[in-house]
Amino acid sequence: MAITAITEAIKTLTEAEQRFKLARTEEEVFFTEWRIDLPTLTEIDKTQLNQLRQRYLYQRAENQLLEATVMLLFASPLLTIAGLFDPPFKVRSEESIQLIFNDGEEVLQGRIDVLVLQNQLWVVVLESKKTALSVWTALPQTLAYLTANPQPKLPSFGMMTNGDEIIFVKLTQGEQVKYDVSRVFSPFISNQELYQVVQILRSIGHTIRLLAEVRE
Numbered sequence: 001m002a003i004t005a006i007t008e009a010i011k012t013l014t015e016a017e018q019r020f021k022l023a024r025t026e027e028e029v030f031f032t033e034w035r036i037d038l039p040t041l042t043e044i045d046k047t048q049l050n051q052l053r054q055r056y057l058y059q060r061a062e063n064q065l066l067e068a069t070v071m072l073l074f075a076s077p078l079l080t081i082a083g084l085f086d087p088p089f090k091v092r093s094e095e096s097i098q099l100i101f102n103d104g105e106e107v108l109q110g111r112i113d114v115l116v117l118q119n120q121l122w123v124v125v126l127e128s129k130k131t132a133l134s135v136w137t138a139l140p141q142t143l144a145y146l147t148a149n150p151q152p153k154l155p156s157f158g159m160m161t162n163g164d165e166i167i168f169v170k171l172t173q174g175e176q177v178k179y180d181v182s183r184v185f186s187p188f189i190s191n192q193e194l195y196q197v198v199q200i201l202r203s204i205g206h207t208i209r210l211l212a213e214v215r216e
Helices: 013-020 043-060 067-082 134-145 189-215
Strands: 004-005 022-023 091-099 104-117 121-128 154-163 166-172 177-181
Touching: 004 154, 013 022, 013 134, 043 067, 043 189, 067 104, 067 154, 091 134, 104 134, 134 154, 134 166, 134 177, 154 189, 166 189
Parallel strands: 004 104, 022 177, 121 154
Antiparallel strands: 091 104, 104 121, 154 166, 166 177
């Protein structure tokens, strides 16, 4: 049995699409969670996000931030404000992932930076990269993680960030594995960018809660 790191086996979007038989869809009805009926933020939410952005910009102005720093300074507070660290969500950090191919002869292995769980359902995968790298470089690896969803009949969502940029991903599995991505959000531009990110995270959280209720 050959064990290979996901980051080594899946380096490009083409490799991810071919290996996992993925197809990107741009149908507007597929990924509405990042565009339609977003929840309203309170003034307290906005104040917290303004402080988060200013803190990040202050630290970012000195140098490029490594993955662990982006996680501590930016990603974790963002998920906290979005409510994804509160019930019914549960968090696992550095979760090990294995994808098995060819009747067990080939195994791809990796670790997700942050995994948010709800009734054992993966709902958000956060893949942090150094700010020196484009956030798009995380897409092949994130798609690989999302295909490992233990509830393949339900959609899975991802959020990729390097601190400077944020992109959301949605993936569904059925007769065909489909995915789509949001536009790029940049906290550097304005507070409004960060407001929308939290609104989308809460929208995804709401979708997951509804799906969990249907299952129950």
